[in-house]
Amino acid sequence: MDKSRYPMVEEVVSIGFNREIGKDTFLMGFPCVALTSRAKPGQFLMIQVDRQAKDPLLRRPFSIHGVLDSNRLMILYKVVGKGTALLSALREGDTISAIGPLGNGFTLPGPGERALLVAGGMGIAPLFFLTQVLTRAQNHSVKMFLGFPTSQDVVLIDQLKGLGVDLSLTTEDGSLGIKGLVTDLWDQTLSQESTQKPVTYACGPASMLKEIAQKAIARNLRCYVCLEGYMGCGLGICQGCAAKAAGSKDKPYYYVCQDGPVFSAEMIDWEVM
Amino acid sequence: MGALPELSVDIGGLKIKNPVIAASGTFGYGDELAPFYDPSLLGAIIVKGLSLRPMPGNPPPRIVETPCGLLNAIGLANIGIEAFVGEKLPSLATIKAPIITNIYGHTIEDYAEMARRIEGVKGIAAVEVNISCPNVEQGGMAFGRDPDSAARVADRVVENTTKPVIVKLTPNVTDIGLIAKAVEAAGAQSISVTNTFLGMAVDVATRRPKLANMVGGLSGPAIKPMALYLVHEVVKAVRIPVIGLGGIMDYHDALEFLLVGARAIQVGTANLVNPKAAIEIVNGLTDFCLREKIKDINEIIGALETKGEDHEKKGDRKDKSKANF
Numbered sequence: 339m340d341k342s343r344y345p346m347v348e349e350v351v352s353i354g355f356n357r358e359i360g361k362d363t364f365l366m367g368f369p370c371v372a373l374t375s376r377a378k379p380g381q382f383l384m385i386q387v388d389r390q391a392k393d394p395l396l397r398r399p400f401s402i403h404g405v406l407d408s409n410r411l412m413i414l415y416k417v418v419g420k421g422t423a424l425l426s427a428l429r430e431g432d433t434i435s436a437i438g439p440l441g442n443g444f445t446l447p448g449p450g451e452r453a454l455l456v457a458g459g460m461g462i463a464p465l466f467f468l469t470q471v472l473t474r475a476q477n478h479s480v481k482m483f484l485g486f487p488t489s490q491d492v493v494l495i496d497q498l499k500g501l502g503v504d505l506s507l508t509t510e511d512g513s514l515g516i517k518g519l520v521t522d523l524w525d526q527t528l529s530q531e532s533t534q535k536p537v538t539y540a541c542g543p544a545s546m547l548k549e550i551a552q553k554a555i556a557r558n559l560r561c562y563v564c565l566e567g568y569m570g571c572g573l574g575i576c577q578g579c580a581a582k583a584a585g586s587k588d589k590p591y592y593y594v595c596q597d598g599p600v601f602s603a604e605m606i607d608w609e610v611m
Numbered sequence: 612m613g614a615l616p617e618l619s620v621d622i623g624g625l626k627i628k629n630p631v632i633a634a635s636g637t638f639g640y641g642d643e644l645a646p647f648y649d650p651s652l653l654g655a656i657i658v659k660g661l662s663l664r665p666m667p668g669n670p671p672p673r674i675v676e677t678p679c680g681l682l683n684a685i686g687l688a689n690i691g692i693e694a695f696v697g698e699k700l701p702s703l704a705t706i707k708a709p710i711i712t713n714i715y716g717h718t719i720e721d722y723a724e725m726a727r728r729i730e731g732v733k734g735i736a737a738v739e740v741n742i743s744c745p746n747v748e749q750g751g752m753a754f755g756r757d758p759d760s761a762a763r764v765a766d767r768v769v770e771n772t773t774k775p776v777i778v779k780l781t782p783n784v785t786d787i788g789l790i791a792k793a794v795e796a797a798g799a800q801s802i803s804v805t806n807t808f809l810g811m812a813v814d815v816a817t818r819r820p821k822l823a824n825m826v827g828g829l830s831g832p833a834i835k836p837m838a839l840y841l842v843h844e845v846v847k848a849v850r851i852p853v854i855g856l857g858g859i860m861d862y863h864d865a866l867e868f869l870l871v872g873a874r875a876i877q878v879g880t881a882n883l884v885n886p887k888a889a890i891e892i893v894n895g896l897t898d899f900c901l902r903e904k905i906k907d908i909n910e911i912i913g914a915l916e917t918k919g920e921d922h923e924k925k926g927d928r929k930d931k932s933k934a935n936f
């Protein structure tokens with residue numbers, strides 16, 4: 339493995355804050371200089387709450403959600419099971435072990451290129467970091483589509499507006515923003531904006547990614563998706579995180595933790611997703 | 612501080628500097644965890660299972676966590692023996708720990724051919740033979756579930772290489788001692804016990820198996836008591852060295868296997884959770900020997916106290932050592 343490409347470290351970090359900012363949704367921040375200086379949008383961490391605990395056994399993967407003051411990292415997570423429930427119970431000063439930064443990260447748009455960011459639910463986690471980087475660089479036009487099931491799930495609107503990003507919000511039940519699916523809104527925008535060819539960055543549930551990827555391929559547009567996979571290690575040693583590669587005979591599967599988690603849409607076999 | 616304890620052990624034609632070995636399939640092709648520590652410090656490294664030709668592996672989901680355990684159906688995905696020898700092995704030359712290849716085949720001839728391919732390849736110290744995979748010639752039952760086919764595989768590998776041959780047994784049998792004896796008689800220099808236990812997990816909401824492959828192999832702390840028992844059984848059955856594994860997470864777990872009679876141990880699933888697990892076990896064993904004034908780790912191996920009266924008499928000693936663990 340090319341170590342310079344994956345300069346991963348393990349840091350035991352002391353939690354700075356861990357707040358519930360939406361329904362079952364937590365924002366956690368911790369200082370960690372080594373990790374922060376290496377982190378790129380789209381990369382992730384493998385987090386372990388308790389070194390001694392044998393259950394849950396495996397570390398859990400979380401996207402790097404953003405950087406604060408260049409020495410703190412944030413993760414944004416939803417409580418869905420044992421591991422995330424344990425994480426949500428942690429207080430300021432408690433420690434966790436984090437390994438990262440892992441994975442490839444997003445390929446940034448070229449100068450002046452228009453970027454469309456599509457986030458479904460917790461898909462906002464890595465795209466917030468990308469927004470931070472793109473808005474700081476100032477030479478991209480960025481539009482973000484953000485979709486949640488209901489108004490109760492909506493988070494981070496103020497922070498995103500604070501970054502100055504052009505934002506469209508959808509909820510499936512219409513309780514906030516536009517009623518409907520974030521994919522439809524993105525699709526409509528593409529039809530209206532036929533003048534230039536934007537590049538799409540998407541993260542969210544597999545069904546959403548599939549739709550976006552297939553439409554982007556059909557429209558011959560560049561599109562990057564940030565995939566999830568059930569991860570045993572995050573380090574490229576267990577081969578658990580397989581995603582079926584499109585077409586390729588000599589590489590039947592990609593490994594999400596190493597080859598991804600960001601893939602160009604046409605790399606993945608969406609039929610089996 | 613006293614002199615460092617002697618940690619080297621002989622695992623049947625191969626002397627290793629300490630009894631801690633990285634288990635196949637949980638340490639990549641050998642250098643993936645190098646960002647965390649120098650793999651040269653381990654007793655040996657067993658690389659990912661290799662087959663004659665590249666294998667794509669199973670569709671996802673390939674792994675699922677169960678209480679204190681990991682259920683996997685990776686499907687032995689690998690780049691194939693040719694690509695390993697040609698492309699991977701040269702880059703492992705800087706690793707000073709012996710590199711052991713783990714091989715598996717679908718026919719007995721596959722095994723023999725791989726043994727031939729490895730023979731003469733510098734940089735491969737020994738070969739571990741995985742006999743847990745389905746034998747296509749005999750209706751798909753694993754080679755390792757029948758003493759005759761297990762012995763035939765061992766025999767053909769031994770015949771085709773001068774390197775030490777370790778046979779890795781499957782726990783999914785009724786009498787593991789019988790299989791162990793058969794592979795010993797066929798000329799294996801050592802035996803590793805154990806591979807994963809067959810298992811399943813079901814998603815009640817969707818009524819589907821959680822693994823795409825339906826069944827998988829269970830590893831991790833959940834299997835440790837069963838693995839320890841099997842090591843005990845095999846140690847009783849054979850004279851060749853036994854390498855113990857199954858759920859070893861720390862040096863304390865490692866000591867349990869050594870006490871039962873394992874000459875060395877392997878660290879598997881623990882590497883996935885804590886990339887430094889194996890090196891921490893080496894250090895933990897060193898510190899333990901220093902504390903307990905054990906000069907040579909071989910003093911521990913097989914030193915299980917089993918006599919009834921000792922059990923009671925050693926009561927106070929047990930308490931004393933508990934404080935040190």
Ligand SMILES: Cc1cc2nc3c(=O)[nH]c(=O)nc-3n(C[C@H](O)[C@H](O)[C@H](O)COP(=O)(O)OP(=O)(O)OC[C@H]3O[C@@H](n4cnc5c(N)ncnc54)[C@H](O)[C@@H]3O)c2cc1C
Binds near residue numbers: 416417420463565
């Ligand atoms: C690269 C990557 C980045 C991720 N980033 C984030 C993030 O920023 N924020 C966030 O909230 N979540 C993220 N996830 C998903 C997160 O890892 C899982 O939600 C978490 O592992 C669940 O752990 P648990 O113990 O709470 O749930 P479990 O008790 O393990 O499982 C509860 C449910 O979650 C599902 N689940 C478990 N592990 C995963 C997984 N790896 N991927 C998808 N579903 C899973 C299970 O199938 C089950 O239905 C990411 C996953 C990956 C692979």
Ligand SMILES: Cc1cc2nc3c(=O)[nH]c(=O)nc-3n(C[C@H](O)[C@H](O)[C@H](O)COP(=O)(O)O)c2cc1C
Binds near residue numbers: 570681857858878879
């Ligand atoms: C993800 C994974 C992949 C594995 N791949 C192999 C393999 O290729 N060959 C093999 O002989 N054993 C393989 N094993 C089995 C381990 O080497 C080991 O025997 C088993 O996991 C029990 O030890 P543990 O509980 O310490 O993990 C694999 C185990 C896991 C978890």
Ligand code: FES
Binds near residue numbers: 569572574575576
């Ligand atoms: S999660 Fe283990 S190889 Fe990707």
